[in-house]
Amino acid sequence: MATSAFKEEEIDSKFSMRVWAKTFKYILCKWPLLVLLCIAMMFTSFYDASFIPSMNASLISAFDSGQLAGYTDIFQVIFNVKILGIGFSINFLSYIIFYIIMIILRSISVFITFLTMNYFEMLIMTSLRRDAFKRIQELSFSYFDRTPSGWLIARLQNDAANIGDVLSNSVLRVFWIFIELVFTLITMFSYSWLLSLIILATTPIIYIIVFIFQRWILKLSRIARSAYSEFVRWLAESINGNKTIKSLAIEETIYKECDDIASDVCNKRFKTGKVNAFFNPSINILSAITTAIIIVVFPLLDIDDGTTSTIAMMVLFLGFVGSIFNPISQFAEIFAELISTQANVEKLFMLIDTKPELVDKPEVIEKYGDLFNNKTANFEQIKGKINFDHVSFSYKKDLEVLHDLNLEIEAGTSLAIVGETGSGKSTTVNLLCRFYEPTKGEIRIDDINYKDRSVGWLRSNIGYVQQTPFIFKGTIKDNIKYGKLNATDEEVINAAKVVDLHDFILTLPNGYNTYLKDAGNELSQGQKQLISFARAIIRDPKILILDEATSSIDTETEHVIQVAIAKVLKGRTSIMIAHRLSTIVDCDRILVMKDGVVIEDGNHKELMELKGYYYQLYMNQFKDLNLEEQIKTYNKQIKDKKVNL
Amino acid sequence: MIMIKDCKFLYFFYFFLLFLSVFFTITSSYLNKILIDVLQAQENIGGIGSTIHDISALGNDANILTVFFVNIFGGIEFLSSNLWMFAILIVGFALIAGINIVIRLIMRSYFMNKMSKNLQLLLFSHIERLPYSKIKGMKNGDIIQTCTRDEDILRRFAGPDLTLIAYTFFIVLLSFVFLAITNYMIALISICILPFMFIYSFFIIKEVRRRYRKTDDSEGNMTDKIEENLASIRLVKAFNNETYEINDFEHYIEDFREKYLHWRKLSAFFFASSDIFVFSQIALTTIFGFVLCFDGYISVGTLFVSFTFVNLMVWPVRDVATVLSNLARAKASLDRIYLILDEPLEDTESGLTPPIHGNIKFENVSFFFCDSNQAAIDNVSFEVKEGQTVAIMGKTGSGKSTLAYLLTRLYDYTSGHIYVDGVELKDIKKSYLRKNVSIVLQDPFLFSKSIKDNIKIARQNADEKEIFLATSISQIHSNILQFPNGYNTPVGEKGTTLSGGQKQRVAIARTLLSHAPVFIFDDSLSALDTETDYNIRKALKEKADRSTTFIITHRIATAKDADLILVLENGKISEMGKHEELIKKEGLYKRIYEIQTKMG
Known part of the structure; x- marks a missing residue:
C-alpha cells in the first residue's frame, strides 16, 4: 500500500526505444534460445497462416475442378496443394498423414514457443530483481533518506514482474504476430494479389479505430484503477483504525465515506466499460463489411491461378479477412501495454543505474576489497582511537547540521552524547559509522583518515545497536549470529550470557532454535533489545555504538539493559546517544550538543558542577516531584556521584 | 446470489442477449454455407451468375433450414441472381450482432460494478460493526484480501467467467443442432473429440494452478525478504553484511526460479x-467432411460450415475447462466472504440512555478472553466519584488497557458489575456509552484527512472556538499553526507525518471535543515529554466541566496527583490508594517510584 501514497505518474505516450533497449540485453545474451524461439514461432505461424488455409483450399478445389468425377475410390483422389506458391500433388492417404505430422510438429513448436517465452519472462524478472537488490545493498544512506521503502519494494516486485510479463507476452508476441502476418500476406498474394489488395485497403481504417479506442480505454482504465487503489488504501486505513472508529462511535460517518468511495470506483469502472463495449463490435462490423465487399466483387473478377477453384478461393479469402484483422487489433493492444509499462522500466532503471554516493577510492578498493569482497587479510588491527577534525556536515545543500566539530576519543573510553532532537548527536554517530561522510574536515580512526581504509574495514570493527531493535525472521541463534555470520554455537551462547539473556533463552521450548516471526513479537521490547546487544557483542567490536538504544524501553527493563551495557562497554571505545540521562551518568565523558555544536563537555560530576545546560536537563527530570522529594533525590545524587555543588 | 440481488432481471436478460448473439453468429455462418452452395450449383449449371430454379440443386442436404432461409430472403431464383443480397445479409447480421454486443457489454459492465460496489459496502458495514474482540482475532491483511481479492474473484466469476460458460454452452448446442439438422454424421464428428479435450484440460489445469500457487507463495516470500532487508538496512550496512544479504536473496530467487519453471513447463x-486435441478435431472434421462430401452425403457448403463451427467450438471449450477448474477458487472466495458475513454483529443500538455524570463503581469485575481460562481482569472492585482522577499503573500485560476497554465495552466483562451513575454498564446502549466514555488509545489512529477534520470527526458540527480550546488543552494548537497549512494540513498516509507525540495530542484534542463526562487516557501521555504531559494534566484540571478521568501510565510523576491510584498485577489490584499512602507500602508502586527517582 505504500506505493499508493505516490501519485500515479502520467502516461508518457511516446514510445522510446532507448528505454527498452536496456531490458533487451538480458534477452540478447541468450541468443541461441532466441533463435530457437524464432524458428518455433515461424513454424507455428506457417501452420496457422499458410498450411491450414492451403490444405483446405486444395480440398475444396478437388470438388470444383471436376477432379473427382473419374474416381470411385477416395484414396485414389489426387490433391493439388499449393503452399506459399509452391504446388505439388499428393493422394488422400498422404494428405492425412501430412496433416497429422504437421499437427504434432505444431504442438512441439507451441511447447517450445511458450516455454522459451516464459523462460525469458523469468530471466528478465529475476535478473532485474537481482540487479536492483544488489544495488540497494550498495547505495548510501542519503538515498534511503529520500526514498521510501514502499517505493523500492514496488520497483523490485511489481515493476520487475510487469516488465518481464510485458517483454515476453508483448514484445515477443508482437514478433510472433508479425511473423504470422508475413506468412498470411505471402499466402494471400500467392493466391490473388487483387483480392489481397482489397482486404489490405481496409486496414488503415481499422488501425485508426483501434488506435483511438486503445488510447481512450487506457486513459479511462487508469482513472478507474487509481480510484480502486484509493479504495484499497482507504479500506486498509479504516480496518487499521477500527478500534478508534468504535471508541469514537463514528461508524455512520465512516460508512458514508465507504459509500462515496465505492460509488466513485463503480462509476469510473462503468465509464471504462461503456467505451470498451464499443470497441470489439466496431472491429467486427468492419470485418463484416470487408467480407461483404469480397462477396460482391468476387463474381466480377476473373480469378484463376490454375490450381484453386473459385469457391476455394472465396473460402480462402473470407478466412484471410480474419487473419489480417486480428493481428492488427492485437498490435494496438500490445502497443498500448508497452507504453503504459514504459514508465515502470524507467523507474526501475533509475534505481538500478543510481550511483552510490559513498564509495571507497580505487586504491583503497585495490588493497582492502569492496563491500562485497573484503580482503580481510589486509585489514589492520584497530585500537579504537577516534578523532573528529573540524568536521562539518549537511544533509541538504546550505543546511549545515553539524558545525566544525573537533573531538578526540581515546581508545577504550566511553562517550555519551546528549541533546535535543536536531542537535546533531545522531549525525555525529552516522558520520562515525560512515553512513555519511563529512562535507568538511576529516574523521580519523587510530590517527588515519577513515577514507584511506575501506568501509568494510571500518564496519568490521563496529558494533551497532539502534533505537528500535530489529528481529530478523529466523531463530534466536540466527539473529545473534547476524553480527558474526561464521560464529560458533559457543560464541553465540557467550554473547547471550554477556547480556544476561542465556537463562531466558533456555526457558523457551526450543532454546536458541526458537523461531521468531512477526518481527519477534513473541518477545518483549527489552528482550528484543538484548538480542540486538548480543548481536553487536558477538562481533567483538573495538568501537560500540548505542544509538538511543534504551529509549523505547520501560523503566524496569531499562534496569536490566543498564546492567548489560555496563558489561558490554568494558575494553571498547563506545559512543552512546541517549535522551534518558539515567543511562549515561557513569560514562567517562559526556558531550552536550545543541544546534550542531558541542556546548558542554565533561563527565557527570563536572557538568553538574558547571550548572549549565546539562544541569538543567538533569534537574528537569525531577520537575514533577514535590519539593521535598526533589531535594532528597538530588542530594542522594550528589552523595553518590560525589558532585560538589 | 448475494451478488445479484439488485439486478436480477438485468442479469438474466443479459444471458438472453448472449444467446441471441450466439444465434446470430451461427446463422450468419450458415448463410455462408448457402452462398457457397449457390455458387457451386451455379458452376455446375453454367458459371457464376446463372439463375437456379430449384432448391434441390443446392445439394443432397438441402434441408429444412436451408429452405427456410432461402425462402425468407426471396427464394432461390432471386438469391442466385442477386448475390449482393448475401453481402447485405452478412453486414446486416454483423450490425445486429454488433449492437447486441454493445448492449450486452454495457449491461455487463453495469451489473458487475454494481455488484462489486454492493458487496464492498455490505462487507465493510459488516466488518465495521463486528465486536472488537472478533476483529482483534482476525488478521487485517486477511480482511483486506477478502474485501479486495475475493470480491474480485467473485465479480469475475459472475461476469466474464459465467459468460464464457454460457457462451460455450450456447455455441456447442446451436452448432450441433444446426449441423444435426443438415447432416447428423458431420454433426457427431464435429464434436466427438471435445469431451475428451474438456476432461483432459480440466484436470491438467488443476495441476497447473497448484504449481502456480507455489510460485506465487515463493514470490511472496521474496517480497517479505526485500521488506525485511529494507527495514534493517542500517544493520546490514553497519555489520557489513551486504554480501550475505545478496547471497541470501539469491536463495529466494533460486527458489522462485525453480517453482516458476516447474509451473511454466x-x-x-x-x-x-x-x-493437439483442438487441431485433431479440426482435421478430423475436415477429412471426414471431405469423405462425406465425396460420397455425396453433404454439400461443399456444409463442409465449409462444419469447418467454421468446429473453429467456433473448440477454443471456448478449452477455455471453459480452465474456468471450471477454477471453480474451487471462486467457492473458496465465497466461503471467506461468508466467514465474515456470518459473524454476528455487535449490537450498538439497543439499550438504555441514562444521563451520565461520571460516578463509576466496579464490583467484583472479572474478565476472561474467550480462548483463555486465566482471568485478564480478576475480581476488581473500586469506586470513583464524578470529576475525580484515577491513575492505573502496572507492568505491560497486567490488564491496564483491558480494564479501560471494559469501560467502553470494547470488551464485555464476564462477571461482576460495573455501575455508571447507578446503571449497570451492560444495559447501556453502546453507541451512547461510547459517546460518553471517551478513550484516547495508546496507539491513536489518525485518518488521511486534514488535522481539523480529524479533530472534529466525532462531532462534525463543532465550531472553531471549540476546536481551538481542545487543541490548546492538549498543547498542540501552536504546533498546528506552525504547519504550512495550519489546521488544513493533511495528515496520515497521504500527508505530513506527525511525530508520535503530535499524533497523541491531536487524538487527545479529538477526544476532548466530545465533552464526555468520562475520559480515559490509555497510556496516551507517555509519548509526550514530561513537561507537555504535565501541562496537559494541568489544563485538564482547570477545565470548567471536569470529567471523571482515567489515566493509564508508567510515570510516577503522572500518577502521583490522582485521587486514586490503582496498581494492577496479573489482572488483580495489588495496591490501591493515594500516592502518599502507596510509597509507604512495600510493593510495585514503591519500587517503580524508587527506580524513577533514583536516576542511576
Missing part, C-alpha cells in the same frame, strides 16, 4: 497438448 505442455 506444465502450462506450456498444456497449451501444446491441448492444441
Whole structure:
C-alpha cells in the first residue's frame, strides 16, 4: 500500500526505444534460445497462416475442378496443394498423414514457443530483481533518506514482474504476430494479389479505430484503477483504525465515506466499460463489411491461378479477412501495454543505474576489497582511537547540521552524547559509522583518515545497536549470529550470557532454535533489545555504538539493559546517544550538543558542577516531584556521584 | 446470489442477449454455407451468375433450414441472381450482432460494478460493526484480501467467467443442432473429440494452478525478504553484511526460479497438448467432411460450415475447462466472504440512555478472553466519584488497557458489575456509552484527512472556538499553526507525518471535543515529554466541566496527583490508594517510584 501514497505518474505516450533497449540485453545474451524461439514461432505461424488455409483450399478445389468425377475410390483422389506458391500433388492417404505430422510438429513448436517465452519472462524478472537488490545493498544512506521503502519494494516486485510479463507476452508476441502476418500476406498474394489488395485497403481504417479506442480505454482504465487503489488504501486505513472508529462511535460517518468511495470506483469502472463495449463490435462490423465487399466483387473478377477453384478461393479469402484483422487489433493492444509499462522500466532503471554516493577510492578498493569482497587479510588491527577534525556536515545543500566539530576519543573510553532532537548527536554517530561522510574536515580512526581504509574495514570493527531493535525472521541463534555470520554455537551462547539473556533463552521450548516471526513479537521490547546487544557483542567490536538504544524501553527493563551495557562497554571505545540521562551518568565523558555544536563537555560530576545546560536537563527530570522529594533525590545524587555543588 | 440481488432481471436478460448473439453468429455462418452452395450449383449449371430454379440443386442436404432461409430472403431464383443480397445479409447480421454486443457489454459492465460496489459496502458495514474482540482475532491483511481479492474473484466469476460458460454452452448446442439438422454424421464428428479435450484440460489445469500457487507463495516470500532487508538496512550496512544479504536473496530467487519453471513447463505442455486435441478435431472434421462430401452425403457448403463451427467450438471449450477448474477458487472466495458475513454483529443500538455524570463503581469485575481460562481482569472492585482522577499503573500485560476497554465495552466483562451513575454498564446502549466514555488509545489512529477534520470527526458540527480550546488543552494548537497549512494540513498516509507525540495530542484534542463526562487516557501521555504531559494534566484540571478521568501510565510523576491510584498485577489490584499512602507500602508502586527517582 505504500506505493499508493505516490501519485500515479502520467502516461508518457511516446514510445522510446532507448528505454527498452536496456531490458533487451538480458534477452540478447541468450541468443541461441532466441533463435530457437524464432524458428518455433515461424513454424507455428506457417501452420496457422499458410498450411491450414492451403490444405483446405486444395480440398475444396478437388470438388470444383471436376477432379473427382473419374474416381470411385477416395484414396485414389489426387490433391493439388499449393503452399506459399509452391504446388505439388499428393493422394488422400498422404494428405492425412501430412496433416497429422504437421499437427504434432505444431504442438512441439507451441511447447517450445511458450516455454522459451516464459523462460525469458523469468530471466528478465529475476535478473532485474537481482540487479536492483544488489544495488540497494550498495547505495548510501542519503538515498534511503529520500526514498521510501514502499517505493523500492514496488520497483523490485511489481515493476520487475510487469516488465518481464510485458517483454515476453508483448514484445515477443508482437514478433510472433508479425511473423504470422508475413506468412498470411505471402499466402494471400500467392493466391490473388487483387483480392489481397482489397482486404489490405481496409486496414488503415481499422488501425485508426483501434488506435483511438486503445488510447481512450487506457486513459479511462487508469482513472478507474487509481480510484480502486484509493479504495484499497482507504479500506486498509479504516480496518487499521477500527478500534478508534468504535471508541469514537463514528461508524455512520465512516460508512458514508465507504459509500462515496465505492460509488466513485463503480462509476469510473462503468465509464471504462461503456467505451470498451464499443470497441470489439466496431472491429467486427468492419470485418463484416470487408467480407461483404469480397462477396460482391468476387463474381466480377476473373480469378484463376490454375490450381484453386473459385469457391476455394472465396473460402480462402473470407478466412484471410480474419487473419489480417486480428493481428492488427492485437498490435494496438500490445502497443498500448508497452507504453503504459514504459514508465515502470524507467523507474526501475533509475534505481538500478543510481550511483552510490559513498564509495571507497580505487586504491583503497585495490588493497582492502569492496563491500562485497573484503580482503580481510589486509585489514589492520584497530585500537579504537577516534578523532573528529573540524568536521562539518549537511544533509541538504546550505543546511549545515553539524558545525566544525573537533573531538578526540581515546581508545577504550566511553562517550555519551546528549541533546535535543536536531542537535546533531545522531549525525555525529552516522558520520562515525560512515553512513555519511563529512562535507568538511576529516574523521580519523587510530590517527588515519577513515577514507584511506575501506568501509568494510571500518564496519568490521563496529558494533551497532539502534533505537528500535530489529528481529530478523529466523531463530534466536540466527539473529545473534547476524553480527558474526561464521560464529560458533559457543560464541553465540557467550554473547547471550554477556547480556544476561542465556537463562531466558533456555526457558523457551526450543532454546536458541526458537523461531521468531512477526518481527519477534513473541518477545518483549527489552528482550528484543538484548538480542540486538548480543548481536553487536558477538562481533567483538573495538568501537560500540548505542544509538538511543534504551529509549523505547520501560523503566524496569531499562534496569536490566543498564546492567548489560555496563558489561558490554568494558575494553571498547563506545559512543552512546541517549535522551534518558539515567543511562549515561557513569560514562567517562559526556558531550552536550545543541544546534550542531558541542556546548558542554565533561563527565557527570563536572557538568553538574558547571550548572549549565546539562544541569538543567538533569534537574528537569525531577520537575514533577514535590519539593521535598526533589531535594532528597538530588542530594542522594550528589552523595553518590560525589558532585560538589 | 448475494451478488445479484439488485439486478436480477438485468442479469438474466443479459444471458438472453448472449444467446441471441450466439444465434446470430451461427446463422450468419450458415448463410455462408448457402452462398457457397449457390455458387457451386451455379458452376455446375453454367458459371457464376446463372439463375437456379430449384432448391434441390443446392445439394443432397438441402434441408429444412436451408429452405427456410432461402425462402425468407426471396427464394432461390432471386438469391442466385442477386448475390449482393448475401453481402447485405452478412453486414446486416454483423450490425445486429454488433449492437447486441454493445448492449450486452454495457449491461455487463453495469451489473458487475454494481455488484462489486454492493458487496464492498455490505462487507465493510459488516466488518465495521463486528465486536472488537472478533476483529482483534482476525488478521487485517486477511480482511483486506477478502474485501479486495475475493470480491474480485467473485465479480469475475459472475461476469466474464459465467459468460464464457454460457457462451460455450450456447455455441456447442446451436452448432450441433444446426449441423444435426443438415447432416447428423458431420454433426457427431464435429464434436466427438471435445469431451475428451474438456476432461483432459480440466484436470491438467488443476495441476497447473497448484504449481502456480507455489510460485506465487515463493514470490511472496521474496517480497517479505526485500521488506525485511529494507527495514534493517542500517544493520546490514553497519555489520557489513551486504554480501550475505545478496547471497541470501539469491536463495529466494533460486527458489522462485525453480517453482516458476516447474509451473511454466506444465502450462506450456498444456497449451501444446491441448492444441493437439483442438487441431485433431479440426482435421478430423475436415477429412471426414471431405469423405462425406465425396460420397455425396453433404454439400461443399456444409463442409465449409462444419469447418467454421468446429473453429467456433473448440477454443471456448478449452477455455471453459480452465474456468471450471477454477471453480474451487471462486467457492473458496465465497466461503471467506461468508466467514465474515456470518459473524454476528455487535449490537450498538439497543439499550438504555441514562444521563451520565461520571460516578463509576466496579464490583467484583472479572474478565476472561474467550480462548483463555486465566482471568485478564480478576475480581476488581473500586469506586470513583464524578470529576475525580484515577491513575492505573502496572507492568505491560497486567490488564491496564483491558480494564479501560471494559469501560467502553470494547470488551464485555464476564462477571461482576460495573455501575455508571447507578446503571449497570451492560444495559447501556453502546453507541451512547461510547459517546460518553471517551478513550484516547495508546496507539491513536489518525485518518488521511486534514488535522481539523480529524479533530472534529466525532462531532462534525463543532465550531472553531471549540476546536481551538481542545487543541490548546492538549498543547498542540501552536504546533498546528506552525504547519504550512495550519489546521488544513493533511495528515496520515497521504500527508505530513506527525511525530508520535503530535499524533497523541491531536487524538487527545479529538477526544476532548466530545465533552464526555468520562475520559480515559490509555497510556496516551507517555509519548509526550514530561513537561507537555504535565501541562496537559494541568489544563485538564482547570477545565470548567471536569470529567471523571482515567489515566493509564508508567510515570510516577503522572500518577502521583490522582485521587486514586490503582496498581494492577496479573489482572488483580495489588495496591490501591493515594500516592502518599502507596510509597509507604512495600510493593510495585514503591519500587517503580524508587527506580524513577533514583536516576542511576
